[in-house]
Amino acid sequence: MIYYTLQNGDKIPALGLGTWKSAPGEVEQAVFSAIEMGYRHIDCAWIYGNEKEIGSAISRCIKNGIVKREELWITSKLWNEFHQPEAVETTLTESLKNLQLDYLDLYLIHWPVAIKKGAPRPWSASDFIPLEELPLINTWRAMEELVDAKLVKHIGVSNFSIEKLKGLKSEAKYPIATNQIEAHPYLQQPKMLKYCRENNISITGYSPLGSGDRPESFKKKDEPSLLLDPVLLDIANSHKTSVAQIILTWSIQRGTIVIPKSVNLIRMKENLESTSLLLSKEEMMSISKLDKNRRFFDGKVWAVKGGPYTISELWN
Numbered sequence: 001m002i003y004y005t006l007q008n009g010d011k012i013p014a015l016g017l018g019t020w021k022s023a024p025g026e027v028e029q030a031v032f033s034a035i036e037m038g039y040r041h042i043d044c045a046w047i048y049g050n051e052k053e054i055g056s057a058i059s060r061c062i063k064n065g066i067v068k069r070e071e072l073w074i075t076s077k078l079w080n081e082f083h084q085p086e087a088v089e090t091t092l093t094e095s096l097k098n099l100q101l102d103y104l105d106l107y108l109i110h111w112p113v114a115i116k117k118g119a120p121r122p123w124s125a126s127d128f129i130p131l132e133e134l135p136l137i138n139t140w141r142a143m144e145e146l147v148d149a150k151l152v153k154h155i156g157v158s159n160f161s162i163e164k165l166k167g168l169k170s171e172a173k174y175p176i177a178t179n180q181i182e183a184h185p186y187l188q189q190p191k192m193l194k195y196c197r198e199n200n201i202s203i204t205g206y207s208p209l210g211s212g213d214r215p216e217s218f219k220k221k222d223e224p225s226l227l228l229d230p231v232l233l234d235i236a237n238s239h240k241t242s243v244a245q246i247i248l249t250w251s252i253q254r255g256t257i258v259i260p261k262s263v264n265l266i267r268m269k270e271n272l273e274s275t276s277l278l279l280s281k282e283e284m285m286s287i288s289k290l291d292k293n294r295r296f297f298d299g300k301v302w303a304v305k306g307g308p309y310t311i312s313e314l315w316n
């Protein structure tokens, strides 16, 4: 496994297992097998609704002597309905209980979007809380208290624009350990990479494989298929490997953490093995030319008509 060193010297595994869309009923076995085959980083979130099963798998691995708690890196995320400072610790405690852990390695603000607690879906304009009313720094202060209480080792954010990172950084007491963002050859985010590198913020790339199993409502008709990209296929053929492995190797070689989701043992192994591949400078160059600035998750779900959030403000 390849590790990156964070600001305080702690090491995070460069490749982790994504668990969004991993269904209860299959995620427990997937996580157990992942840890057994050498995964040391599991990416979770309250909203995925499967932390209980993930917790059972982690606990079983520790009890069976497959791994020690301190060898694992477990991330979870604070959902949009719990940005109110007084809700932060309660929500974390629920995740910890479900995950059967007494601390998290990393806790993230899932989206820079606040929603009223318990608001039923589909959300309407009045279900959202404007950031002017509930500023991100208020939520962040409550996250910092979790560090002081030793309930989480690191805190970070997800889906934050450079402007939002700048704003938060200027007021934060503790460093922003990571910004977890969508990242893959069709959405390379070079400006974000540069900003984060210069400011010691690691980047975790989600949906590295194009997230083909996301709900149909999140898909568009004209979507390009990342796993069938001819340039990536050529490179994969010359290494006698798969496009998925090429994408994951590329992600790590450019210095980002990557969290491919799989519940399939063969694909999980394939993804893990991508940490031992090496791409040439020329191959890295030809992948960098594939950037289309194409988001598979454009955040439209937050840009409800008449509501306080807009797409341009989200990614500003």
Ligand code: A2P
Pocket: 018, 206, 207, 208, 209, 210, 211, 212, 213, 227, 242, 244, 245, 259, 260, 261, 262, 263, 264, 267, 268, 270, 271
């Ligand atoms: P599965 O869970 O059946 O393996 P992303 O990480 O971008 O969200 O992508 C997840 C999707 O990619 C899932 O549908 C997952 O299916 C699939 N997937 C994961 N690993 C691979 C792989 N090595 N090759 C092809 N598809 C993969």
